[in-house]
Amino acid sequence: MSTHFSAFDAAEYLDSDEAIAAYLNEVLEADDADMFLSALADIARARSMSKVAEDSGLGRESLYKALRPGAKPGFITVSRIMGALGVRMIAKPAKAKIKGRAVLKTVKVAPKARPAKARTSA
Numbered sequence: 001m002s003t004h005f006s007a008f009d010a011a012e013y014l015d016s017d018e019a020i021a022a023y024l025n026e027v028l029e030a031d032d033a034d035m036f037l038s039a040l041a042d043i044a045r046a047r048s049m050s051k052v053a054e055d056s057g058l059g060r061e062s063l064y065k066a067l068r069p070g071a072k073p074g075f076i077t078v079s080r081i082m083g084a085l086g087v088r089m090i091a092k093p094a095k096a097k098i099k100g101r102a103v104l105k106t107v108k109v110a111p112k113a114r115p116a117k118a119r120t121s122a
Helices: 017-030 033-047 049-056 060-067 075-085
Strands: 095-098 101-104
Touching (some): 033 075, 049 075
Antiparallel strands (some): 095 101
């Protein structure tokens, strides 16, 4: 008896907003532009490419081109696609590992300038 395997398609499992957000967060952690575009394409397929193209204001062909590996879509294009998918990016502090522990990176911030004291004449 032979075993038949089918190709894994993430789009089949992206059936809720929570699943989509979790998937996209994991991909963003990898910090890989092609993987990010591939994930957006998976989500777009799960939501219907035609609907995403319409909601984003892009042509269907333009959407496919923007999401193919190696593409370099601009911020506005990515923002429109993400809006059509019902997701958004949120910034959070980056974490660094020190001796196996995750800690927040420290950022040096210049102190606020203090206003000059007003002189009173007597």
